[in-house]
Amino acid sequence: MDDFIAQLPKAELHLHIEGTLEPELAFALAEKNKITLPFKSVDEMRAAYNFSDLQSFLDLYYASISVVQTEEDFHDLTLAYLKKAASQNVRHTEIFFDPQSHTARNIPMGTVINGITAALREAQSELGVSSKLILSFLRHLSEAAAMETLQQALPFRDQFIGIGLDSSELGHPPSKFVNVFEEVRRQGFRVVCHAGEEGPPEYINEALDQLHAERIDHGVRCMEDAALVKRLAEEQIPLTVCPLSNVRLCVFKTMSDHTIKQMMDAGLLVTVNSDDPPYFGGYVNENYQAIQEAFGLTREDLVQLARNSFTAAFLSDEEKQKLIAELPEF
Numbered sequence: 001m002d003d004f005i006a007q008l009p010k011a012e013l014h015l016h017i018e019g020t021l022e023p024e025l026a027f028a029l030a031e032k033n034k035i036t037l038p039f040k041s042v043d044e045m046r047a048a049y050n051f052s053d054l055q056s057f058l059d060l061y062y063a064s065i066s067v068v069q070t071e072e073d074f075h076d077l078t079l080a081y082l083k084k085a086a087s088q089n090v091r092h093t094e095i096f097f098d099p100q101s102h103t104a105r106n107i108p109m110g111t112v113i114n115g116i117t118a119a120l121r122e123a124q125s126e127l128g129v130s131s132k133l134i135l136s137f138l139r140h141l142s143e144a145a146a147m148e149t150l151q152q153a154l155p156f157r158d159q160f161i162g163i164g165l166d167s168s169e170l171g172h173p174p175s176k177f178v179n180v181f182e183e184v185r186r187q188g189f190r191v192v193c194h195a196g197e198e199g200p201p202e203y204i205n206e207a208l209d210q211l212h213a214e215r216i217d218h219g220v221r222c223m224e225d226a227a228l229v230k231r232l233a234e235e236q237i238p239l240t241v242c243p244l245s246n247v248r249l250c251v252f253k254t255m256s257d258h259t260i261k262q263m264m265d266a267g268l269l270v271t272v273n274s275d276d277p278p279y280f281g282g283y284v285n286e287n288y289q290a291i292q293e294a295f296g297l298t299r300e301d302l303v304q305l306a307r308n309s310f311t312a313a314f315l316s317d318e319e320k321q322k323l324i325a326e327l328p329e330f
């Protein structure tokens, strides 16, 4: 089955570029930029990837990204992920970036966006991986800070297609950002939102009703609200689920406790993604493998998940159909 998963064409729709920093690259950049990491070695850094909840991960994620500083660093970080994605037969990827974690360190918006998009263009021409970029606001910061970030990003508006919301979910509901997302939509960007990872089903409803999110990132806690499940199924709202992330951040105790199979059986438009791969122990194929083993998924199930990943992408119907046509038939 691992070979079948490996050769399956797929899209990855929930991936934080800052969360793709492998310890080896972190140490190389730390040395180049003369920054001291709070770890003595790559092994010691990897051993620290032991989390009790979302916040315990975010603390390390924000601290580690301090080594990424120049446009070239952002390019190298992004290209390293895209090479890995290409090796796993990812044909299309939609990548989040967190500009506020960089502008807070006095790194200009242009350095971040130009570095990332240079790598995206390279991957399109040299690796055959297409991609879109999605700016994410940090929800633990204020709505005014999100609005300022949007203004700083507008000169680069041709380089990203959508806007999302990530970081500490509990206590920071989507409703906190109603005004800025109104402006986001007025400016013509696509809207996504992390909701129902640690937060309650109500946050998913808020993301849909108040922010007009077109996709929900994670969304696993929808299963606690039957009316919401019915709505998500009827409206075929895509959910970008990240199984290894959910287990490593203790949303579910073990993979067998994950509700992804129940979500699929409920007719939800579920996709499989890696979120922050080195931190959570696997890229997209390892996520497919983990749920295949836990739930005995069939080849047909796996093809359905890959098909969903193309259906849920921000691509034209024609582009989607072309990718879907590459899937094995049943």
Ligand code: HPA
Binding pocket: 016, 019, 054, 061, 166, 167, 168, 169, 194, 197, 245, 275, 276
């Ligand atoms: O899964 C996540 N949830 C919230 N914020 C994040 N920032 C990186 N990954 C995540």
Ligand SMILES: [Zn+2]
Binding pocket: 014, 015, 016, 166, 194, 217, 275
């Ligand atoms: Zn995420």
